Amino acid sequence: MAMERELLKNAFRKPATLIYPFEKVEPPEGLRGKHDYDGDKCIGCGLCARVCPSFAITLKGGPGPKCTGLLVDLGKCLFCQQCEEVCPKEALWLTTAYELAVLNKKDCILDFNRTPPPQPQAPPKKA
Amino acid sequence: MSDRQFVIPIGPQHPALKEPTSFYFTVDGETVVDVEPRIGYNHRGIEKAMESRNYIQNLYITERVCGICSNAHQTAYTGAVEEAGGIQIPERAKYIRVFFHELERIHSHLLWLGVAAHEIGFDTMFYYVWRDRELVMDLLEEISGNRVNYAIPTVGGVRRDLQKDKFPKWHKILDALAERTNYYIKVASTEQTILDRAIGVGYLSKEDMIRLSGVGPNARSSGVPCDTRKTAPYLLYDEIPFEHIHVDNGDVLGQVLVRVLETLESVKICKWVLDHIPDGEITTKFNPLSKIQEGEAAYIVEAQRGELIHYTISDGRNMPYRHKIRAPTLANIPSVVERLKGGYIADIPIVLAGIDPCFSCTDRMAFYDEGKDKSWAWDGEQLRRHGLEWYKK
């Protein structure tokens, strides 16, 4: 009988359940969600790929200045934020987007692009 | 086994168990005569996986040994690696680690209280306790970004800081948690149906508990004072004022009392940390690819379920040579087998849930032959051969 008063009190209050998806919780700002990428800041060092515990990041086009972007496999990602922490240029970060369900496994892979800076022209050969 | 006795298998899939494990109960009518435990359904090869990843990647593997004690595993892992490598962490980092350690203890004990209520059929209390547990889950999500697997400790310190302007709000949340826990203590001690199912059920005396090497709240409910935070203090626990909770009941009611009183103590510790935290750095920079010097270290923490040991051997590279984890539930299995004997079938779920089993933490692969006093481990090829032969039989 100990919980009777609590039960009757709660019977007339609004239930604790949120009727998702019509009512949603506002995610806090530190939430570890989907990645976002700024191609202009990235230098293609590849530290994010080397430090990822589940090997979810691959560099497109090879490491270094000729890197053309990142492939982040959300199916493997742990959302640990280590890639954001280790990036020296703050080019990769996690947003608060948490509704990441997809119907096709290929849609899990985030494709980020980067235009590599133009290669310096070789100086014309002196005759 | 006489004609009247038969064997009931509980597990590996059973609503009473939250994780796969198997117990074979020999019962006579409704009384349990004998128990045979079988563990190993959750073995994932974690220790082997850790040998081929660097120390920062291993941080996230240790976190996923168990979902509920993830922060305890990380605290122990980073403690062991820092001790082996001779790395000192700043004072503020120690305070933040203690804060998360205790917050996770609150979350885990409230989870246990709800699950124990569910095992005796009291679903209403289960729903209410888990609704109030959302307070601490939202707090953890706000600070660390995730509701479980917070990934806060790192080698050299912690990864996220506590913002001072949010402290008053967090104090209010901690006070609300303490008030709700006090309400549940009142319910658990006055609700006759709970007392009927908990008093005298699964009794184990103090001598038997010491003989069977129980740890954690399981042992403290039988009167054994074995809290590692008091007997072998780590981080800041020699400075923080808190009670060493142990009771003499020895039955399921003792387990309930120990855990809810520990929750209140954890709230007090969290509030103390928020009041006394110094300013400063939160981490000494540790390059993910840097090497740890040669050496070995063992680090013991008081996880939610008992004494957790992480032991690491480093041979000078940036990957560990060997890392061994001894989870508390492994030490609690002999005592739970003894508790179950002589009870009823109806008491099996609550006694099993009473030790707060976490079989995800437990399963490691080792052989121990009592007769020859030899211990060894099999490698992958031997395991595969054994599996094929077993299925042919």
Next chain:
Amino acid sequence: MSGLITTLIAVLVFPGLFFILTYGLFAQWVSRKAAARLQNRQGPLHTGWQGILQPLADFIKLVAKEDITPAAANKTVFNFTPLFIFALPLAATFLIPIQSITNLWSWTPVASFEGDLIMVLFLMSIVVLAIFLAGWSSGNLFGAVGATRVAFMMLAYEIPLSLVAIGPAILARSLSINSIVNWQAESVAAFLAAPNLWGLVTGMVLFIGFAIYVICLLAELEMRPFDMSEAETEIVHGWQVEYSGKKLALLNAGHDVKMVLAAALLTSLFLGGPAGPVLPPFIWFILKTTFCVLILSNLSVLFARFRIDQLVSGAWRYLVPLAVLQVMAVVALSGVI
């Protein structure tokens, strides 16, 4: 000819088969929604207005699923017992007065004879026997344990249940439920016209009988705190563990009809049945039985689950002496001795 047609309508449509089945689904919705709101959650929500079609949706879903009979089960018994568990409470509800087809302001049960109270109690006991056979024949260890627990439970609650049910029969000088309801209507009307002390004392004694009857009904309906025959965390679903598909749909429908029967018995024996001012009888019947379902539901979410030995020893130590004392008080009050 018109007598045959009214009888057919009474048996098949209202207040017979169709009405009881629909009302059973409604009672299940009331029970689930009330339990949910007491536990601070929503309950059924999206099927129909506030989820009122959810029990019907569950029934249709179960009927559409595959119906598996385990190889180790005793097939005849396994297949036939759900029919008994569904049909016997349904037959018992025909003896409860709800509403008369021909006259809007009076009530007649579909069938009535002297001694039909004993018939109802007997049918409820046969249902327990059918449950035991259902669990035992399923060839599953958990089913057998659940079946033995159901049999033990019947040992515990059957005596107080029958004793307390006889109380109003003694006061009404009849064993027919219809006569008991008529006596209650007359005596309440007489009491309101001229209140006296004996009426008050009778009311209090009958209230004690009502409380004991509610507790025994919780055990009969296998609801918490007495659902040890269906304990999910211990024996995975008790005697129903091997049932699936259409047979499980029948079992659930049978449970709903049992709930309606229990609430109807409570109102007929203690609350005055469909009698009441102003409104037609069946409205009063629905209101009173919904009130009983709410009480049962509230008690069900308030407690943890007992062990089987605690139920048997508690029933024989507390309920049986109380029931005997209550019957002795009723006999003294009615001046039969």
